[in-house]
Amino acid sequence: MLYLLTVVVYPMTYAIALSLQYYRLGGFAGLHNFTFAFHDGLLLASLRATVIYIAFAVGTEILLGLVLAVAVQRTIRSTLGRTLAYLLFIIPMVTPPVAAGVSFRLMYIPEYGILNVLLQHLGYHGTPILWMSTPSMAMFSVISVDVWQWMPFVFLVLFAGLQAVPLDVVEAAGVDGAGGWAQFRHIDLPYLKPLLLLVVVFRVTDALRVFDPVQVLTMGGPGAATEFLSLYLYKIAFKFGNLNYASALALYVVLAVSMLFALFGRYLSEEVA
Amino acid sequence: MARSRSPWRILVPIVLGGLAIVYLFPFVWMLSTSLKPNPELYTQPPTLWPVHPSLEAYHAALITAGDWVLLRNSLVVCLATVLLTLVLALLIAYPLTRLAVPPAFRRGLLSWLLSLRFLPSMVVVIPIFATVRVVGLYDRLLALVFIYAAFSLPFAVWMIKGFLSEIPPEVEEAALADGASRWRAFFQILLPMLSPGLLAAAVITFALAWSEFLYALILTATPRAQTFSIAVWSFVTEFEIIWNQMAAVGVIAAAVPVGLLLLARRYVISALTFGAVREKA
Numbered sequence: 052m053l054y055l056l057t058v059v060v061y062p063m064t065y066a067i068a069l070s071l072q073y074y075r076l077g078g079f080a081g082l083h084n085f086t087f088a089f090h091d092g093l094l095l096a097s098l099r100a101t102v103i104y105i106a107f108a109v110g111t112e113i114l115l116g117l118v119l120a121v122a123v124q125r126t127i128r129s130t131l132g133r134t135l136a137y138l139l140f141i142i143p144m145v146t147p148p149v150a151a152g153v154s155f156r157l158m159y160i161p162e163y164g165i166l167n168v169l170l171q172h173l174g175y176h177g178t179p180i181l182w183m184s185t186p187s188m189a190m191f192s193v194i195s196v197d198v199w200q201w202m203p204f205v206f207l208v209l210f211a212g213l214q215a216v217p218l219d220v221v222e223a224a225g226v227d228g229a230g231g232w233a234q235f236r237h238i239d240l241p242y243l244k245p246l247l248l249l250v251v252v253f254r255v256t257d258a259l260r261v262f263d264p265v266q267v268l269t270m271g272g273p274g275a276a277t278e279f280l281s282l283y284l285y286k287i288a289f290k291f292g293n294l295n296y297a298s299a300l301a302l303y304v305v306l307a308v309s310m311l312f313a314l315f316g317r318y319l320s321e322e323v324a
Numbered sequence: 325m326a327r328s329r330s331p332w333r334i335l336v337p338i339v340l341g342g343l344a345i346v347y348l349f350p351f352v353w354m355l356s357t358s359l360k361p362n363p364e365l366y367t368q369p370p371t372l373w374p375v376h377p378s379l380e381a382y383h384a385a386l387i388t389a390g391d392w393v394l395l396r397n398s399l400v401v402c403l404a405t406v407l408l409t410l411v412l413a414l415l416i417a418y419p420l421t422r423l424a425v426p427p428a429f430r431r432g433l434l435s436w437l438l439s440l441r442f443l444p445s446m447v448v449v450i451p452i453f454a455t456v457r458v459v460g461l462y463d464r465l466l467a468l469v470f471i472y473a474a475f476s477l478p479f480a481v482w483m484i485k486g487f488l489s490e491i492p493p494e495v496e497e498a499a500l501a502d503g504a505s506r507w508r509a510f511f512q513i514l515l516p517m518l519s520p521g522l523l524a525a526a527v528i529t530f531a532l533a534w535s536e537f538l539y540a541l542i543l544t545a546t547p548r549a550q551t552f553s554i555a556v557w558s559f560v561t562e563f564e565i566i567w568n569q570m571a572a573v574g575v576i577a578a579a580v581p582v583g584l585l586l587l588a589r590r591y592v593i594s595a596l597t598f599g600a601v602r603e604k605a
Contacts, residue, residue, distance in 0.1 A: 063448070063451070066448070069450065119343075125332070126332050127337070136340060138589065139348070141586070141592055142351075142582055145535075145585040145592065146582060147553060147556075147577050147578060148537065149535070150556060150574045150575075150577040151350070151578075153556055153560075153570055153571065153574035154353065154574055155350060156570075157350075157354055157570070157571055158349075160567070164370070165370060203347075256442045256444065260446055262446070263557075266541075267557060267560050280446075281446045284446045285446065285542075288450050289542060294453075297450055301444075301447040302447070305443070312442055
């Protein structure tokens with residue numbers, strides 16, 4: 052316990068102390084670092100990129116994962132098939148993000164990567180797509196890694212949740228003439244609701260701190276197109292050495308995350324524990 | 325009903341098969357690139373599988389470029405982290421489940437641990453960086469061990485708590501009644517029964533520590549303490565990227581945790597969701 056306190060609580064107090072001091076000059080700065088954030092155009096750009104990233108990545112993951120979970124639950128009955136699906140989807144989740152970034156980067160190289168060659172075979176003959184050096188494609192590439200790696204998480208959690216739907220309820224609904232959609236809407240979805248919430252909280256908080264694969268794929272570029280909040284913080288703190296301003300920004304993030312957690316946390320621990 | 329569903333029964337396996345290709349292909353391509361000798365990297369169009377597969381890139385990356393040192397560092401850090409995490413997690417989980425603790429305290433502690441899971445690491449990385457430099461642990465493996473253990477602790481406690489509460493307390497009580505001390509009951513009765521759970525927690529802790537990148541990047545500077553994630557990343561930052569060597573270290577970095585977790589596959593999801601989800605496979 053004491054150990055956790057020293058590793059977690061002490062740094063937090065330290066961060067607060069740092070955030071209240073001037074960069075380089077030292078000395079008490081009041082809320083200078085906190086108000087500066089409101090005039091920081093780069094921060095705004097970074098926030099925008101982060102929001103887009105989270106919205107598209109998590110949105111796609113949830114949608115695909117949910118559809119897939121329901122589809123597999125309804126059609127694949129054999130244990131073998133289910134085990135195979137399980138094994139397949141557990142692999143990306145345990146791949147180190149750095150390695151996932153590398154493997155996607157290898158596919159996305161414009162001249163020697165496999166993806167552009169594949170596109171040519173499929174009848175695309177325009178200029179080769181620069182997967183990592185145009186802003187919108189870079190964003191797509193980074194999101195694709197996240198979806199590749201974490202859609203399985205959504206799938207596996209929801210799939211496990213579907214196992215808890217009592218069979219007799221489903222059968223009764225079938226007898227009453229409920230179609231596939233009605234079954235999903237009125238039986239599966241209510242059962243999955245707490246898990247959906249859980250998945251969203253996990254994925255949003257994790258997407259917020261995404262760092263490794265972006266660092267490998269685009270390093271925040273081109274320009275600052277994929278410079279998400281964590282990369283921006285990293286740059287300020289460790290490239291520019293301004294630990295004070297970075298601490299202030301970090302505390303904003305803590306505030307945002309704890310608000311999110313306060314909203315869902317109570318509900319979550321009741322549903323789950 | 326059955327009639328209307330029949331097209332789906334064919335469609336879903338096809339979609340799953342397609343997904344299997346999408347999901348496994350990045351690995352195949354990475355493996356294939358890592359086995360290509362240098363000249364074959366730049367052939368047009370690229371070959372799907374190397375014509376003359378060779379381990380040249382692995383040799384170059386690990387021996388010539390000296391990345392085996394980082395591989396060794398990673399192994400040391402991960403093993404030490406696993407050990408520290410398990411000991412600490414047992415120290416927290418055992419009293420929590422076996423001794424008379426006020427329920428409010430137990431619930432408070434557990435949900436606090438859970439909330440740590442959501443703390444963005446970039447928030448604590450700055451003060452940790454500053455602290456580590458002051459204490460003189462900068463660029464030391466020990467700093468990484470302490471930090472990785474702290475961050476694996478929450479889920480390890482939750483996991484071990486789950487396993488502990490599945491073992492009925494009567495087992496120990498019987499041993500105590502027979503005159504064994506609390507220590508003996510713990511080491512000779514409980515620990516062996518708990519070992520599958522401990523093994524699962526160990527494997528997952530190992531894999532998480534193995535994959536960690538941010539702290540390794542910030543807290544180390546030289547091969548004395550850099551881990552293998554850094555080796556993978558450093559290939560990206562070089563002026564001219566040597567693709568086959570980058571792929572080779574990528575393969576090694578991915579193979580270790582994937583291999584380990586296929587062994588502990590039953591526990592991966594419940595560990596990642598703090599026991600919120602139980603699954604079978």
